[in-house]
Amino acid sequence: DEVEQxxxxxxxxxxxxxxxxxxxxxxxxxxxxxxxxxxxxxGKDIVFDFETSVSFEGDSGPYLxxxxxxxRSILKKARxxxxxxxxxxxxxxxxxERMIERYxxxxxxxxxxYAPHYxxxxxxxxxxxxxxxxxxxxxxxxxxxxxPYKLALTQSFANIMTFGLALLGIxxxxxM
Numbered sequence: 001d002e003v004e005q006x007x008x009x010x011x012x013x014x015x016x017x018x019x020x021x022x023x024x025x026x027x028x029x030x031x032x033x034x035x036x037x038x039x040x041x042x043g044k045d046i047v048f049d050f051e052t053s054v055s056f057e058g059d060s061g062p063y064l065x066x067x068x069x070x071x072r073s074i075l076k077k078a079r080x081x082x083x084x085x086x087x088x089x090x091x092x093x094x095x096x097e098r099m100i101e102r103y104x105x106x107x108x109x110x111x112x113x114y115a116p117h118y119x120x121x122x123x124x125x126x127x128x129x130x131x132x133x134x135x136x137x138x139x140x141x142x143x144x145x146x147x148p149y150k151l152a153l154t155q156s157f158a159n160i161m162t163f164g165l166a167l168l169g170i171x172x173x174x175x176m
Contacts, residue, residue, distance in 0.1 A: 003032055004028075007029050008021055027065075031065055038116045039120040042114070056176075063124070064127055065173065067127040069176045075158060081142060083155050085152050091149070095133075096130055103126075106118055107119060122164070137150060
């Protein structure tokens with residue numbers, strides 16, 4: 001309840017109905033708590049830092065949920081551009097692409113070793129790679145021939161985040 005209340009307080013400036021705010025805050029709060037537990041490797045003490053757990057930045061469940069919501073928002077805005085997996089001419093491979101490629105290997109290792117913290121660590125690194133990509137490039141640009149590929153990367157990121165968080169039992173709200 002305290003985590004949920006802290007999330008609601010962080011959302012005071014959002015134009016969302018009180019009912020919707022409560023629903024979103026509950027999803028984020030449960031995700032924050034699950035993340036705090038699952039980020040620890042087996043055999044280690046679970047250290048719960050209240051402030052870190054409700055942060056929308058850095059090493060937290062809400063940070064991962066927010067990155068996913070942002071990617072989905074970009075995809076909704078780009079209705080005129082069809083994502084394409086065709087790599088543009090003269091494209092330089094990005095850290096985001098390298099991170100996306102690692103997903104199946106991380107999930108397999110986490111399953112083999114019964115160690116969900118591998119997925120948690122991977123998702124934090126993936127979100128960081130996406131945020132760097134988002135900050136350094138214009139994804140939606142109808143005059144840019146690379147835009148369909150950039151959207152495909154954004155779609156891949158959103159899918160991996162959604163599925164990866166689902167593996168951890170963490171839902172992603174529609175908005176934040």
